[in-house]
């Protein structure tokens with residue numbers, strides 16, 4: 001039911017919530033007194049995301065911790081990046097596509113590394129897709145076709161509260177006209193989660209048995225005969241239970257495995273590859289896809305922009321004559337861990353905060369959004385407008401669909417794309433820049 005608002009409140013229909021990877025674009029943001037006072041259609045998590053917005057009048061630039069003019073900050077930042085021997089541009093996943101394109105141009109101009117950021121998150125699914133190939137779909141396809149959803153160690157009811165309502169289990173679709181009644185929800189997880197409480201079929205599995213479980217289901221689907229004792233020993237679950245699950249998967253007309261794209265642990269890449277292998281075997285018998293539940297950042301956009309611009313999805317070395325893909329060497333985490341860069345342009349301020357221990361001897365230029373504190377270990381910090389509330393820009397949903405986010409509040413700070421466009425201009429028009 002529509003809520004009553006003050007007469008002087010402004011309504012912004014079709015606003016985009018960046019509170020989680022659903023990127024709901026049906027939100028009506030209600031603005032009064034320079035704040036978002038309500039977010040109609042949003043879940044509690046989305047309301048909190050909008051409520052965190054504020055009108056900020058604090059300084060927009062700091063040099064060595066002291067407030068400074070933006071022009072001076074740009075000159076200082078340009079000098080740091082221009083004089084670096086081994087610079088890194090990272091944190092692309094925190095900004096819109098328009099800013100990402102400029103960030104790649106900056107990395108190219110200063111002949112450095114460029115990476116999406118995230119300190120390892122999202123890398124695993126990229127590597128797995130490159131190695132195995134992926135069978136994916138849009139969230140709209142899940143909405144209209146999926147009659148079986150397998151939640152694999154994810155809890156969308158808690159982390160993506162409107163996923164089931166908009167795209168998954170509860171949504172009414174063209175080929176699932178009765179919504180929940182036409183769909184089956186299977187959950188495999190370590191604990192009884194909020195999603196598990198709504199499931200039709202729950203299987204509890206220890207986290208360290210994930211790979212054995214995925215290989216087991218794949219073998220059953222492929223028609224191999226397995227030894228029950230070995231299966232029980234390796235997975236902690238009986239072969240009979242795995243057979244039941246495999247039958248459910250094969251009975252689906254259109255199934256989807258929901259998984260986490262953001263895991264950064266050592267096994268994540270192998271696990272992502274195992275999920276894609278299972279989907280491939282299932283697809284020989286019925287229609288099956290894998291769908292990663294993304295976060296509210298723009299990791300997918302960073303992947304797309306890097307692909308368009310350099311031919312590679314992450315960890316690109318632009319120091320040579322042609323772009324080089326170095327997934328084992330040039331990720332943000334590995335470069336910082338090994339101290340192989342002497343200057344970092346981080347579009348994600350928290351990255352600089354997180355890397356204090358590893359940034360000794362490295363100069364940092366950082367962008368922070370208006371809800372973050374200045375970065376203590378950075379030489380130059382620019383405050384930029386918060387994407388989605390104070391600044392507009394294009395964000396890619398985890399299924400690769402671009403969503404245009406619009407500003408609903410004024411901002412004293414420039415948008416990230418405006419700020420780094422000025423920085424690129426400084427780098428291109430500095431004395432002697434044409435020789436670079």
Ligand code: SF4
Nearest residue numbers: 017019020024046162
């Ligand atoms: S489901 Fe996610 S994107 Fe949608 S309103 Fe809730 S937090 Fe925002």
